[in-house]
Structure formats: C-alpha cells, structure tokens
Amino acid sequence: xxxxxPIKDAVTQARQRQILEAAVTVFAEKGYHRxxxxxxxxxxxxxxxxxxxxFKNKQDVMMNVVLQMAEVSSLMEDVLxxxxxxxxxxxxxxxxxxxxxxxxxxxxxxRAIFPQVVTDSELQQMFFExxxxxxxxxxxxVFQAYRDRHQLGGADPKMIVRGLFSVIFGTIMMALxxxxxxxxxxxxxxxxxxxxxxxxxxxxxxxxxx
Amino acid sequence: xxxxxPIKDAVTQARQRQILEAAVTVFAEKGYHRxxxxxxxxxxxxxxxxxxxxFKNKQDVMMNVVLQMAEVSSLMEDVLxxxxxxxxxxxxxxxxxxxxxxxxxxxxxxRAIFPQVVTDSELQQMFFExxxxxxxxxxxxVFQAYRDRHQLGGADPKMIVRGLFSVIFGTIMMALxxxxxxxxxxxxxxxxxxxxxxxxxxxxxxxxxx
Amino acid sequence: xxxxxPIKDAVTQARQRQILEAAVTVFAEKGYHRxxxxxxxxxxxxxxxxxxxxFKNKQDVMMNVVLQMAEVSSLMEDVLxxxxxxxxxxxxxxxxxxxxxxxxxxxxxxRAIFPQVVTDSELQQMFFExxxxxxxxxxxxVFQAYRDRHQLGGADPKMIVRGLFSVIFGTIMMALxxxxxxxxxxxxxxxxxxxxxxxxxxxxxxxxxx
Amino acid sequence: xxxxxPIKDAVTQARQRQILEAAVTVFAEKGYHRxxxxxxxxxxxxxxxxxxxxFKNKQDVMMNVVLQMAEVSSLMEDVLxxxxxxxxxxxxxxxxxxxxxxxxxxxxxxRAIFPQVVTDSELQQMFFExxxxxxxxxxxxVFQAYRDRHQLGGADPKMIVRGLFSVIFGTIMMALxxxxxxxxxxxxxxxxxxxxxxxxxxxxxxxxxx
DNA sequence: TATGAATGAGATTTCATTCAT
DNA sequence: CATGAATGAAATCTCATTCAT
Numbered sequence: 001x002x003x004x005x006p007i008k009d010a011v012t013q014a015r016q017r018q019i020l021e022a023a024v025t026v027f028a029e030k031g032y033h034r035x036x037x038x039x040x041x042x043x044x045x046x047x048x049x050x051x052x053x054x055f056k057n058k059q060d061v062m063m064n065v066v067l068q069m070a071e072v073s074s075l076m077e078d079v080l081x082x083x084x085x086x087x088x089x090x091x092x093x094x095x096x097x098x099x100x101x102x103x104x105x106x107x108x109x110x111r112a113i114f115p116q117v118v119t120d121s122e123l124q125q126m127f128f129e130x131x132x133x134x135x136x137x138x139x140x141x142v143f144q145a146y147r148d149r150h151q152l153g154g155a156d157p158k159m160i161v162r163g164l165f166s167v168i169f170g171t172i173m174m175a176l177x178x179x180x181x182x183x184x185x186x187x188x189x190x191x192x193x194x195x196x197x198x199x200x201x202x203x204x205x206x207x208x209x210x
Numbered sequence: 211x212x213x214x215x216p217i218k219d220a221v222t223q224a225r226q227r228q229i230l231e232a233a234v235t236v237f238a239e240k241g242y243h244r245x246x247x248x249x250x251x252x253x254x255x256x257x258x259x260x261x262x263x264x265f266k267n268k269q270d271v272m273m274n275v276v277l278q279m280a281e282v283s284s285l286m287e288d289v290l291x292x293x294x295x296x297x298x299x300x301x302x303x304x305x306x307x308x309x310x311x312x313x314x315x316x317x318x319x320x321r322a323i324f325p326q327v328v329t330d331s332e333l334q335q336m337f338f339e340x341x342x343x344x345x346x347x348x349x350x351x352v353f354q355a356y357r358d359r360h361q362l363g364g365a366d367p368k369m370i371v372r373g374l375f376s377v378i379f380g381t382i383m384m385a386l387x388x389x390x391x392x393x394x395x396x397x398x399x400x401x402x403x404x405x406x407x408x409x410x411x412x413x414x415x416x417x418x419x420x
Numbered sequence: 421x422x423x424x425x426p427i428k429d430a431v432t433q434a435r436q437r438q439i440l441e442a443a444v445t446v447f448a449e450k451g452y453h454r455x456x457x458x459x460x461x462x463x464x465x466x467x468x469x470x471x472x473x474x475f476k477n478k479q480d481v482m483m484n485v486v487l488q489m490a491e492v493s494s495l496m497e498d499v500l501x502x503x504x505x506x507x508x509x510x511x512x513x514x515x516x517x518x519x520x521x522x523x524x525x526x527x528x529x530x531r532a533i534f535p536q537v538v539t540d541s542e543l544q545q546m547f548f549e550x551x552x553x554x555x556x557x558x559x560x561x562v563f564q565a566y567r568d569r570h571q572l573g574g575a576d577p578k579m580i581v582r583g584l585f586s587v588i589f590g591t592i593m594m595a596l597x598x599x600x601x602x603x604x605x606x607x608x609x610x611x612x613x614x615x616x617x618x619x620x621x622x623x624x625x626x627x628x629x630x
Numbered sequence: 631x632x633x634x635x636p637i638k639d640a641v642t643q644a645r646q647r648q649i650l651e652a653a654v655t656v657f658a659e660k661g662y663h664r665x666x667x668x669x670x671x672x673x674x675x676x677x678x679x680x681x682x683x684x685f686k687n688k689q690d691v692m693m694n695v696v697l698q699m700a701e702v703s704s705l706m707e708d709v710l711x712x713x714x715x716x717x718x719x720x721x722x723x724x725x726x727x728x729x730x731x732x733x734x735x736x737x738x739x740x741r742a743i744f745p746q747v748v749t750d751s752e753l754q755q756m757f758f759e760x761x762x763x764x765x766x767x768x769x770x771x772v773f774q775a776y777r778d779r780h781q782l783g784g785a786d787p788k789m790i791v792r793g794l795f796s797v798i799f800g801t802i803m804m805a806l807x808x809x810x811x812x813x814x815x816x817x818x819x820x821x822x823x824x825x826x827x828x829x830x831x832x833x834x835x836x837x838x839x840x
Numbered sequence: 841t842a843t844g845a846a847t848g849a850g851a852t853t854t855c856a857t858t859c860a861t
Numbered sequence: 862c863a864t865g866a867a868t869g870a871a872a873t874c875t876c877a878t879t880c881a882t
C-alpha cells in the first residue's frame with residue numbers, strides 16, 4: 001500500500017505543481033481571500049474537487065505556495081554558502097540586489113502571501129521555522145565567520161542579520177504600501193544601503209586591510 | 211445650512227470613538243476578516259445597525275481605525291519637529307526607540323491592520339497618502355536641514371529616509387513573522403541600528419565637530 | 421380632547437399634504453420599495469419620526485397617496501356628471517383623451533402605484549372600493565341613461581363600462597410595459613378607440629337620429 | 631470546447647424546471663418580495679445555495695419564470711399562425727377566450743409577476759422585447775393580411791393590435807384590482823368585446839360579403 | 841482518481857419603526 | 862409635536878468542502 005510507486009509519485013508531483021502554479025497565478029491576481037478554489041481549479045484546468053486530492057484545504061494550498069517559494073529561496077542559501085569566499089561588501093551588495101530584484105518581479109504574489117502569512121498563525125509558524133529562521137541562521141554563520149576572521153568589528157552577528165533582514169523586509173513593505181521610490185531605483189538604493197551597512201559596521205576598513 | 215451643533219458633534223464623536231475602540235479590540239483579537247460587525251457591536255455594547263450610522267461599512271471602520279493611528283502617529287510629527295534641535299544621533303535613537311516601543315505595545319492590532327492595508331488598495335492608498343508620505347516628507351526635511359548645516363555627508367535625504375523607514379517597517383515585519391529577538395531587546399537593537407546609521411552616514415563625525 | 425380645533429386641523433392637514441407631496445415625488449422617482457421613509461422625510465424637510473405622527477406606517481403613506489389621487493380623479497366624476505348632456509361620442513372621446521393625457525403626465529408615479537396596489541391586498545381593496553367601484557357605477561349610470569333614452573343598443577351597461585375601463589387600464593399597462601406607441605400618439609389612439617366603441621356599440625347611428 | 635453532454639444538459643434542465651416550478655408556487659403565494667430564496671429552496675427540496683448554481687440571483691429566477699410563460703405564450707403564436715385561415719370574428723373570439731381563461735387559471739402568479747415586470751426595468755425590457763413586441767408584430771401581420779384581403783376597413787393594424795392588447799391587459803388589471811365581474815363571466819365578456827371590435831372595425835360586413 | 845453538483849453556515853447591510861429628549 | 866439615533870430582524874449571496882458517480 002504505502003509502497004511508493006515512482007510513476008504515481010511523479011504524476012502526483014506533476015499534478016501538485018500544476019495546481020500550485022495555478023494558485024500562484026490566481027493569488028497574485030486576486031489575493032488570498034478573493035481567490036476561490038474554483039478560480040484555481042479553472043486556471044489549472046481541473047475540477048474543484050480534484051484539488052482536495054492533493055491538498056487538505058485552501059490554507060494548505062497557500063502553505064505549499066509559500067513552501068515552493070522556499071525552494072526558490074534556497075537558491076539564496078546556495079548564494080550564501082558560495083558567499084563565504086566573498087568580501088562582506090560583495091556579499092551585502094549581492095544580497096540586496098538579489099532580493100530587491102526578486103521582489104520587483106513578484107510584487108503581486110508577495111502582496112498576496114505576506115498578509116496571509118502574517119494573519120494565519122499556522123502559516124506564520126511554518127514560514128518562520130522553515131524559511132526565516134534557517135536563512136537567518138545561515139546569515140549569522142556567515143557573519144560569525146567574518147568576525148572570526150577579524151573582518152568584522154564587535155557587532156553581534158544576530159543583530160547584524162536582523163538589521164539586514166529588517167531592511168529587506170522593510171523595503172518589501174514600502175513597496176507594498178505604495179512607495180515606488182525604492183523599486184524605481186533598486187540599484188541606487190542597494191548601493192546606498194550597502195554603503196551604510198559597510199561603513200556602519202566598519203566593514204570597509206578591515207576589508208582593505210586584507 | 212449644516213449649522214454644526216457642538217453638543218451633537220461631541221456625542222457623535224464619542225460614539226465613533228466607542229465604536230473604534232471596540233473595533234480595535236476585536237480586530238486585534240481576531241484580525242480583520244474573522245472580526246464580524248456583530249462582534250464589534252457587541253463589544254461596543256450597541257446594536258449592529260448603529261455602526262452603520264457612523265461608518266459606511268466594515269472597510270470604513272477599518273479605515274478609521276487606521277486613521278486614528280494617524281493621530282497617535284502625529285505625536286511622531288511633533289517629535290520630528292522638536293527634533294530640529296537635536297543632533298542626528300539623538301534623533302535616530304529617539305525615533306527607533308519610539309517606534310519599536312509603540313510596536314511592542316500594539317503588536318496584535320498591527321498584525322490585523324498591516325495585512326489589510328496591504329491587501330485593500332483603497333486602504334493602502336489612504337494609508338500612503340495620509341500617513342506614510344507626509345511622514346516621509348517630514349523626515350526628508352529634517353535630513354535636508356542637517357545637510358544644509360553640514361552635519362550630514364552627501365547622502366540623498368530621500369534615500370536616507372527610505373532606509374530608516376525600511377528598517378522600522380522591516381522590524382515590524384520581523385515581529386509579525388515571529389522573530390521575537392528584536393522585540394525582546396528593543397533597546398539594544400535600537401542602539402545597534404542607530405550606530406550603524408550614524409556611522410554609515412558619517413553622522414558621528416560632524417557631530418563631534420560641533 | 422376630541423374637540424376638533426380648526427387651527428390644529430389645518431396645520432395637521434398642511435403637514436399631511438407636505439408629506440404626501442414628498443412621497444409622491446420620491447415614489448415616482450424610486451418606486452415604492454426603494455423609496456425609504458428617510459427619503460420622504462428629507463424631501464419633505466422633516467425628520468423621519470415626524471412622518472409617524474401623521475401616518476401609521478409606510479403602507480399608510482402609500483394608501484393616502486392613492487387616496488389623494490382619488491380626489492384628483494373625482495374631477496373625473498364631475499366630468500362624468502356633466503357628461504350627461506353630452507352625446508355618447510363626445511363622452512367617449514373626452515374620457516379617453518382625459519385619461520391618456522393624465523397618464524402621460526404621471527407615468528412614473530403610476531409605475532410606482534400600480535404594482536403596489538395590485539400586490540398589497542389591503543391597498544387593493546381600498547383602491548377598489550374607494551375608487552374603482554364608485555367610478556364604474558357612475559359610468560354604468562351614464563350608459564344606463566343612454567339606454568333609457570334609446571341612444572344605445574342592447575349592450576349591458578356593466579359590460580360596456582368594463583370594456584371601457586379595460587381599454588384604459590390596458591393602455592396604462594402597455595405604457596408601463598414599454599410600448600410607447602400609444603403614448604406617442606395619444607390623440608390618434610383615442611380617436612381610433614372612440615370610433616371602434618361608437619361603431620361597435622351602434623352608438624353612432626342613434627346619435628344622428630336625434 | 632463546451633461539448634454539450636446531453637445527459638448533463640437534461641439533468642440541468644430538470645433541476646432548473648424544478649426550481650422554477652417551486653418559484654412559481656412561492657411567487658404565486660407570496661408575491662415577489664415576500665418570497666425568499668429560502669422559501670423557494672425549501673419548496674424545491676434543495677439547499678439555498680443550489681439555486682445559485684442555476685440562476686444568477688433572485689431577479690434571474692423571476693426573469694426565467696416570466697420567460698417560461700413565454701413558451702406557454704408561444705402556444706398563442708401557433709394559434710395566431712393557424713389563425714390565418716380563420717375569419718376575423720373567429721380569431722378575435724378565440725384570442726379573447728384563450729387569454730382570459732389562461733388568466734383565470736393563473737391569477738395569483740400574474741399578480742406576482744406583473745408588478746415586478748413593471749417595476750424592474752431590466753425585467754420590463756426583457757418582457758417587452760422577448761414577449762410583448764414579437765406577439766404584437768404577429769398580430770399586426772395577421773391584421774395586415776386581413777386588410778390585404780379586403781376583409782378589413784382602413785384601420786391601422788398597429789392601432790388595432792394596440793386596442794386588442796389593451797383590452798386584454800386591461801382585463802387582467804381589472805381582475806388584479808379586484809373586479810371579478812369579467813372573470814366570473816369570461817365568455818360573455820369575450821363575446822361582448824368581440825362584437826364591439828368586429829362591429830367597430832366593420833369586420834362583420836366584409837366577412838359576410840365573402 | 842476525477843468530477844462538479846450540492847450543501848449550508850455565515851456575514852454584511854438595509855431600513856421601517858420606536859422612543860427618549 | 863418634532864427629532865433622529867438606536868434598534869435588530871431579516872434576506873441575499875458566497876464559497877470552502879464533501880461525496881456520489
């Protein structure tokens with residue numbers, strides 16, 4: 001029974017992807033609440049009921065949409081690991097640019113997801129544990145490494161990472177709240193914030209010393 | 211024509227406040243969607259229909275809850291104006307602390323409001339035009355003044371303000387997403403971020419020169 | 421207590437007229453159901469509650485609007501009585517023209533009143549007993565008189581009157597249902613129908629004989 | 631694309647009929663406004679929501695009740711076409727009798743429908759375009775044919791048809807307004823009105839000449 | 841596994857009417 | 862008598878979810 005038939009698994013995964021793709025489209029277009037299961041089913045070209053063979057309920061669909069972003073976001077993890085050979089300056093610049101560009105592409109979906117993640121405690125917890133926390137820990141490790149290599153002043157890596165994440169999430173919020181200034185000139189803002197952090201953390205000096 | 215009877219006005223305002231207070235309570239407890247008009251009415255100790263004598267609809271109630279926050283926020287405006295006699299360091303420290311402490315007190319309400327502001331385009335626009343933009347402009351003016359007095363390097367005030375607001379909104383987001391680290395030690399984080407910004411903007415040097 | 425103070429009575433009647441006038445305006449504009457008591461009060465320039473000092477409820481307002489039409493319609497009674505010196509041809513022509521012209525002026529109000537009279541059994545009964553039946557009886561008397569004077573064939577006056585009233589109400593219905601043909605050329609239709617009836621009832625022959 | 635599955639179509643139609651039947655019952659009993667969707671659903675033995683799988687809203691249900699009458703009324707069309715072999719006298723007699731008998735059977739439903747058709751402009755337009763106008767045009771054609779065959783005097787067919795329809799609608803109105811005289815003796819009234827029209831239009835003379 | 845019709849709980853909103861001032 | 866704020870019943874409609882086929 002539980003013997004995993006690889007073919008069936010593949011079919012199942014394909015179907016799930018198909019549904020999630022449709023969900024992403026519809027959520028981005030209408031937001032979570034105004035998106036109906038019927039919308040998603042129609043967009044996916046399947047029947048309403050079929051969705052319930054692959055997901056527990058609407059919340060579960062959203063959950064998996066978010067988790068899917070996790071995988072995309074794990075690209076970021078790779079980046080962070082690869083980043084251990086970078087200077088802090090390079091790292092910061094890259095992270096800012098990467099995140100802001102991603103945001104600009106996905107603003108409508110982001111607008112649908114964030115409110116729901118913040119509102120739904122189950123979703124929020126999942127998001128925190130599966131995505132936010134791991135990534136923050138990655139970041140802390142990187143900054144700890146810098147510190148160990150004396151490339152960094154005495155600032156607490158935890159704090160630094162919070163600062164970085166705050167700027168990034170804050171930028172997202174600003175965009176969602178209607179301030180287009182940052183999005184209009186992503187690169188300038190990235191540079192500016194990179195500068196501030198480098199300087200502020202005294203990361204520019206030690207760097208050159210190397 | 212519409213000769214304003216001061217007594218009736220007072221009664222009306224009192225009733226509105228009563229409803230908004232109830233709305234704040236209920237929204238904070240259940241979030242926007244799960245909060246029903248009936249909940250709010252019961253909490254306010256009035257009949258459902260009465261709410262519609264004071265607000266157009268549920269969205270309008272939320273709108274006014276947000277606007278009410280504006281008045282609280284206008285405290286911030288005063289602060290900003292009073293701030294013109296402060297050093298940048300003092301200003302930054304104060305703003306950070308003020309905002310984070312306010313946030314910590316109002317986290318549940320914030321959790322109800324933000325998603326809705328981001329989701330509802332009408333609400334979002336109102337929020338942007340009535341609250342966000344004016345406050346940003348105040349901030350820009352303050353930093354422009356610093357710049358004119360040579361207390362500030364060449365950074366664009368618009369950018370600086372975006373940076374500051376991003377950190378603040380980002381911090382809110384972090385809290386809403388479940389990261390208690392910042393909230394647990396608001397003051398340390400404030401200091402840290404103030405430091406980074408001061409340093410990063412070269413605001414510490416000119417200051418001393420004075 | 422019940423001593424009727426003529427001054428108060430006059431005031432009361434004036435107020436009632438004021439309300440009914442407003443009601444006519446609002447009913448004509450919105451129809452019975454979409455017209456609110458508030459609409460009527462605003463239009464009359466008084467408070468909602470005041471209406472209930474002069475009328476039992478909304479239905480009662482409508483009832484009196486209809487009764488008011490009765491008085492206008494009693495003009496018709498006068499006409500009918502005066503008509504006893506007319507030839508049948510003159511009478512028919514006059515009645516048709518009179519009714520159709522009145523209709524054309526009051527189409528929107530008619531559109532509001534008829535449905536309600538037909539729907540509300542109390543209103544319907546009142547309308548029948550106070551307006552329809554008396555007028556029909558007047559008509560029957562007139563035609564009976566014609567018959568007695570041998571100006572009319574053997575047709576039953578009751579039937580004739582039903583026929584006449586049917587054409588008139590039917591014309592109203594046609595107009596309410598959207599057929600503008602009759603309304604566009606009221607006079608031609610009046611002539612046509614007069615002709616048919618005169619001819620059909622052999623009213624044209626005896627007439628000339630006189 | 632929308633390959634029509636005949637079985638599903640049949641089921642759908644059956645369900646629609648079931649709902650409309652219930653609607654007819656409830657509307658006839660309570661009138662449009664006091665009939666609730668719940669009433670109709672209960673009467674049809676289904677859930678409230680199910681109605682919305684088959685009709686857009688309550689108005690749409692009424693609309694289809696009226697349209698359904700159209701099909702019944704199309705019997706009348708057949709009649710009219712078959713009528714081309716009849717003498718005008720036969721035709722008139724038949725139409726009057728047919729309509730009045732139908733009315734007598736459906737008085738309560740008629741009482742519910744007419745007010746709403748007159749009140750709701752969308753419904754009215756549909757009624758006019760789908761039912762009234764086509765039937766009037768049929769009638770005009772028939773009378774034009776009579777005229778061409780010199781069975782009719784110089785009267786304008788359009789006018790004649792308006793006259794006929796007015797009498798019919800007027801009779802309906804009289805019944806709805808509480809005058810039972812006509813309904814009590816449908817046949818006598820039919821004869822009477824047929825006579826008047828025949829005579830009035832000089833339709834009796836040419837007839838005999840043939 | 842796929843379908844999609846059926847379900848029915850649930851929420852917003854309107855508005856005639858009342859009644860304290 | 863006038864006012865108009867308060868009332869709360871009542872009705873439409875939506876949509877996530879189920880389940881028989």
